Amino acid sequence: MTPLMAGLIGFVALFALLALRMPIGLAMILVGAGGIAVLNSPSAAMNVLGAFPYSYSAVFSLSVVPLFVLMGAFATVSGMGTGLYKTAYSWVGHRRGGLASATILSCAGFAALSGSSIAAAATMGKVSLPEMERYKYDAGLATGSIAAGGTLGILIPPSTVLIVYALLTEQSVGRLFLAGFLPGLLLTLLFVGTVIIVTTLNPAAGPTGPRTPLKERLKVLVNSGALVFIVTIVIGGIYTGVFTVAEAASVGAFLTFLHALWSRKLTLQRFFAALLDTIRTTAMVFFILIGAHFFAPFLALTRIPMNLATSIGELAVPALAILLIIIAVYIVLGTFMEGFAMLVLTVPIVLPIITTLGYDPIWFGIIMVVVVEMGLISPPVGMNVFVVKGVAQHVPLGQIYRGIIPFWIAMAVCVFLLILFPDIALYLPNTMMGRG
Template structure:
């Protein structure tokens, strides 16, 4: 059976809202039957698709994020962020972004950020007089920082697919993540100063309040420093960092909060649901990726791009444009697994570092999370803020340009993401 027919069927299944994992399994089964290949290969590829030690980090970082939410650690993070930046024009908009930066250093999950920290952020912004649609836009955009600043679940999957160093990838995301936060805060400041958005400014926190909230949030703030330092020094691997993150959150819960067994039960249940969905997509994509690779699509696409583009930035433009379009119809993980090897082939042909590619690829892919009609983060935040899609889109579009500006900056200047891992690992 023609591969074009298979890809067309796959697109149709996605458009009629068949879950992405089932769509890949259906077209893979049809292709194997049409090619007279035993369906045993389907079972073998699916089972082998998640047979990797590095993927153990996925449920661990998810669990750390959900534990932070159920134990109330997110409230302490938000309180400290508010004490530091709430008086700047833009007020709680800056607090929203700053809190996401801190939260990202422990979770690495966009859903944990949007669903947990986002609930706290939107409630506070509503009480302060912000419009719900603007609060939702900032919350959704700032949640994208989570997968960029280490640790990051999506980076674990990228390293698994492309076989690059996860430690280097983690460290490479620090500066781009901070640049994303900076671009969003500049945008919020501009919107506030020009009265394009109603941004009530809260009074400057007293020194006592800053110290008090800092004391309550000191352990969560230290988490990213401990994790990154441990990875860079070789004390533990990036996968083992997931265990450290979970244990660290539990220690915070025992010593700082009213720790209850229900916290672990609820967080474990949430993490189990998110992990099963994530790994099922990864497993299903294994056979689909095999079909794409055996049909020599990566090589054919690479040759096509090479005939038209010969510069590194030109290749990045092709990849960024492709990922933005794919993000409208596919979730991030399937895009990464299916198209990651294809883009890697194209990038290496023009000398692009795989780590540099990974940062640009992941940052672009995250935009799909807030792009209709597929963006999961989009619908999570809309449900929390109780806003309609048209209202949400009216406030979110400036953040697209702020994020894209950082992506193009990283693409043009590789040292922004490579100098730190080169300094740390040589």
């Protein structure tokens, strides 16, 4: 059997297993090990199966995953999400569409601690949706702002998706975190701008709320100081080189733990629940990474990525055109494939093409994450949409999708701006001091 034929059979087998709802990590392990056995030898496959999962799980750099997940879990326990919403609400709630804008701003703040789009959408949905319904907000705008705002969780650092991308591509986690910061702020502003446009065209979609007195605004702003302090310490420490990423993660987890104790919301039951949630998420991420590192050597043996990159490099087509085609393919894949699955399956194939075209892999990683975000709110999968639907069970799914369309367009604008001005993503990592 030729390597190319083995590769094609491996892809068909992989998608068949995924269609049967097998976990992607297990599917990649089975296909990768089987492919190595065919193209190399059964003993080589057994050696990899016996040694690699443990040796890879024991790599110190992977400690950032459970530490950042734990930081988000403690932030949730301490009620930071609710506090963030109250702060944003007090400052912008009196403007047209202010409650939707407050939801997006609080999602951005919560993203800086949780690193999870689903956690951000679920937390903010429970807090903000009742308020928007109380002021008669359009259901599409209300649910769309929650679903879209939640996607910021995988772009604004710390982000589990960025960590996975860094490990798959052997890039610096710290540089990727810094690269995601300004694009995350840009996308937040684009979302807020989307709310302003929607409510300007249809004022009834987002009525104004009550004006909060300045004294109360300052009070809630001070109460949110813990978030600003923790984010400044974590991201600032990485940028200045004071901390490695692993050290920043441990400091962030410890500070959110102290805040949860100080808030008196960290009961023994919630403490163990936070640990259990961290273990579950970490196990899921590790399983996917281990599977990806079984599948990648199999792909290397087939030489499909290298041959594809060589063929594309020889085409008389501008690099930008190829990049736009890749982005378009990702957008289509995002409509039916879960973000993590899309990431681990395609990065080993696409990265050689991107580097052959001369693009920066750090910059492309941010582009890719934004496109994955688009998939999180695209039908028919749209994971964030179903999270919001769970919170707003009385809102028809079609109405939620209609409310998401303007925010999806805002994401497309963000991708366009990142292509036009790469320094939006590359300025901070290129000026960082020390190593990530």
